[in-house]
Amino acid sequence: MFAAIGDPTRLDLITRLADGGARSITTLGEGLPISRQAVAKHLDVLLNAGLVQRSHTGREARFALQRQAIEEARLWLDEVGAQWDEALRRMKAFVEDGD
Amino acid sequence: MFAAIGDPTRLDLITRLADGGARSITTLGEGLPISRQAVAKHLDVLLNAGLVQRSHTGREARFALQRQAIEEARLWLDEVGAQWDEALRRMKAFVEDGD
DNA sequence: TTTATAGGCAACCATTAGGTTGCATATGCC
């Protein structure tokens, strides 16, 4: 999942979808210096990573952000942060104890 | 930076450093199925991404997590989450208004 | 029923990434 977010183009796509709306491939690709196919591939990666969901409407394929996935990434980073805090707390306690 | 976190091996390394401690390359590589050089390369990527910091002690190179970088990643995800929440709030308000 | 629009599929390409091996260097310890 982090690998999926790791590509600048995909990070851009995610930003464009951050408002929770659903957009077509062509729409999402507007302004990007790459072909529609390239955009489609990126969306595929995001889809496989569970970061977006796809729905078909007529001849259009619309993509929307999968909020839950973003949440998971946040949780992981929170865990690392928490572990760090805990270690820092222990270290501080140890120092004060020995003081 | 997300690209740096995106590799499983590097995610592992970060986890090993999550307690805030500093470790040598060899130590960090213990248990991993790859060569020391590969580990060193990964640490280099993390270093360039600002996720870890390096300090030399004698013949050892010790790496420690750069807390601030983790924080930045969290912030970004928070922003996307907040944007989402805001959009959801507006949508809800709109629906209730039209109701 | 044409014609234009939105995608899907597949083959192909160049670059990058993750790994490896071999060799050189620097520091610790006898």
Add this chain to the structure above:
DNA sequence: GGCATATGCAACCTAATGGTTGCCTATAAA
């Protein structure tokens, strides 16, 4: 000094990535 340990540097290899182009299918709109 002499040997072991901890890295650093560089060349090389293979597979995955990010992109492209060409062509085919499906749905809108004239």
